[in-house]
Amino acid sequence: MRRPDYDRRVVITGLGVISPVGNDRETAWANLVNGISGLGMITRFDVSNYEHKVAGEVRDFDPAQWMDFKDARRTDRAVHYAVAVARQALADSGLEVNDANRDEIGVVFGSGAGGAKLLMDNVDAWRERGPRAVSPFFIANMLVDSPSGQIAIETGIRGHNMAVVTACSTGTHNLGESAEAIRRGDCVAVLTGSTEVVIHEIVHIGFGNMRGLGLPRPGEPLATACRPFDLTRNGFVLGEGAAALMVEDLDLAKARGARIYAEVVGYGSAADAWDMIQPVDKGDGSRRAMMMALERRGVPPEEVDVINPHGTSTPLGDKREAEAIWAVFGEHTPEIAISATKAMTGHMMGAAGSFEAFATTLSVYHQVALPTLHYRDRDPECDLGIVRDTARPMRIRYALSNNIGLGGHNGAVILKRYDE
Numbered sequence: 001m002r003r004p005d006y007d008r009r010v011v012i013t014g015l016g017v018i019s020p021v022g023n024d025r026e027t028a029w030a031n032l033v034n035g036i037s038g039l040g041m042i043t044r045f046d047v048s049n050y051e052h053k054v055a056g057e058v059r060d061f062d063p064a065q066w067m068d069f070k071d072a073r074r075t076d077r078a079v080h081y082a083v084a085v086a087r088q089a090l091a092d093s094g095l096e097v098n099d100a101n102r103d104e105i106g107v108v109f110g111s112g113a114g115g116a117k118l119l120m121d122n123v124d125a126w127r128e129r130g131p132r133a134v135s136p137f138f139i140a141n142m143l144v145d146s147p148s149g150q151i152a153i154e155t156g157i158r159g160h161n162m163a164v165v166t167a168c169s170t171g172t173h174n175l176g177e178s179a180e181a182i183r184r185g186d187c188v189a190v191l192t193g194s195t196e197v198v199i200h201e202i203v204h205i206g207f208g209n210m211r212g213l214g215l216p217r218p219g220e221p222l223a224t225a226c227r228p229f230d231l232t233r234n235g236f237v238l239g240e241g242a243a244a245l246m247v248e249d250l251d252l253a254k255a256r257g258a259r260i261y262a263e264v265v266g267y268g269s270a271a272d273a274w275d276m277i278q279p280v281d282k283g284d285g286s287r288r289a290m291m292m293a294l295e296r297r298g299v300p301p302e303e304v305d306v307i308n309p310h311g312t313s314t315p316l317g318d319k320r321e322a323e324a325i326w327a328v329f330g331e332h333t334p335e336i337a338i339s340a341t342k343a344m345t346g347h348m349m350g351a352a353g354s355f356e357a358f359a360t361t362l363s364v365y366h367q368v369a370l371p372t373l374h375y376r377d378r379d380p381e382c383d384l385g386i387v388r389d390t391a392r393p394m395r396i397r398y399a400l401s402n403n404i405g406l407g408g409h410n411g412a413v414i415l416k417r418y419d420e
Contacts, residue, residue: 014093014246056239056346076115106160112350167405171353239346268292272408283324
């Protein structure tokens with residue numbers, strides 16, 4: 001264990017993704033830049049009797065590419081996604097895990113719901129076929145920390161290991177805590193991210209009964225059901241997937257000649273302490289999280305050029321987040337490019353923060369603000385600088401990724417274009 005150094009610089013050197021817009025870094029980035037939506041008709045269950053029929057599903061994924069067949073059978077799809085993105089990010093970083101360093105590398109990888117389907121499948125097996133039909137492996141593999149444990153097993157990484165769980169802010173908090181773990185001296189590098197598989201019929205019913213799900217504009221394609229910050233928005237769309245980022249001490253990255261995508265310079269976390277579903281008045285918890293992220297490393301608010309917001313497309317949620325952004329950035333707010341990528345992926349729940357950090361990292365690296373699809377009608381209560389439909393090449397000094405979770409969990413991370 002090294003001594004803490006809170007001025008230690010932490011950078012992102014590897015990326016991995018499984019998502020509605022692609023199952024590798026190159027495909028997902030190309031689709032994001034070109035505004036190609038991953039939303040479509042739900043195929044996981046029969047939606048003929050439901051009003052809401054759209055989701056962001058992962059397609060063409062084969063767990064056998066990433067895991068032993070026997071392990072894949074025992075584990076949930078959320079674990080499959082986690083192992084896949086972890087392997088991608090590790091390979092992309094070029095960091096070799098060996099006996100000399102495996103105790104100094106960590107895994108901080110979360111999930112909002114863990115192996116929910118594995119649990120439900122075993123409940124069904126018990127009710128339909130009796131106790132002997134229940135898998136002896138399901139308990140160990142349905143937990144929210146099952147992905148972080150399986151990633152360690154698959155990669156041989158033996159250092160700092162945990163799963164931070166904060167509903168829809170899970171990915172953001174895992175990334176932020178990973179950077180702080182490196183600064184504390186707990187490890188020299190961390191494989192971080194989050195995973196989620198929630199496109200299940202019971203989850204769909206629950207969110208529908210909550211009146212949280214969105215519908216497309218009348219007569220328009222299903223994908224328009226998710227239209228963040230638009231005046232006509234009426235709810236979110238479920239998504240699924242995972243993303244991973246390799247973060248490490250800058251000195252380590254430079255010593256081995258690693259490609260550096262971006263630098264992690266700010267992290268903030270705050271609670272609403274208000275309600276399990278509705279955001280607090282004026283988005284005050286989100287405001288405090290963003291302020292903390294700025295102040296932690298002294299980032300000038302006027303130099304934040306891009307925000308990937310939580311932007312779920314719910315009437316109240318988007319309004320409260322817009323209020324929080326205005327409270328933090330004031331007169332600079334209209335100049336900030338807003339890239340609400342959930343319009344292409346749906347709400348990936350616990351995986352949202354990691355996927356959006358993935359997207360924001362590549363925005364900083366390529367100096368491109370991503371488009372917000374389906375935004376047409378300006379809402380005066382969400383008066384933000386939305387990047388409409390087409391990606392925008394621009395100077396990006398700092399970019400902020402913001403997330404808000406059920407239970408009032410707020411998280412924000414700030415990424416900076418890397419320079420010496």
